[in-house]
Amino acid sequence: MDPDALAKAFVGHYYTTFDTNRPGLANLYQEGSMLTFEGQKIQGSQNIVAKLTSLPFQQCHHAITTVDCQPSGVNAGMLVFVSGNLQLAGEQHALKFSQMFHLIPTPQGSYYVLNDVFRLNYA
């Protein structure tokens, strides 16, 4: 599978999980994983998912605009850079966001998220 296709497949899976079964994101992080969410630093799968499931909105939909990917130079890792729109239930306007992931292969042939930085781009 070529890296761009793989990055798009990961991004599709990530946001579908976020929008439909947020606790399921736990499978995509590990103990060494880091999330910086709007400037707040959080480490470890359990803490990250606790943060993501406690955000002050229940229903949302991520619509992806762009996905860029590059090899990170570490253990066949991939850097994935996403821009898109986040629509919260009951809100008229979508929020623009940017997010980057550093994906590391697992022995099982999938990937986990080592680094994750999320920012809203207040338009």
Add this chain to the structure above:
Amino acid sequence: MDPDALAKAFVGHYYTTFDTNRPGLANLYQEGSMLTFEGQKIQGSQNIVAKLTSLPFQQCHHAITTVDCQPSGVNAGMLVFVSGNLQLAGEQHALKFSQMFHLIPTPQGSYYVLNDVFRLNYA
């Protein structure tokens, strides 16, 4: 120097160089460096700087809004995620942008850019 201060210092240096002496950015990339600029993939310091110096605007000013950084897990590398506004000379409105850098230490005690992804967030 703590990583956040270092990331901010790099970002300040990068955009000051971009805005005042774009060819000087060559010193911040190496042969293995990758830039994805609005979806276009470019490799190598020389090609990257050729791209950046041939952009269809001469004068610009980057104003930084946020800088986030995390260790990348490779050779003391750092992931730096930036959001900000790009003001082009003669244009009324600034363009929002997001950019990520993967910085790798050099033997000389500074850093070079291994990965660089730039995207405008059309507001």
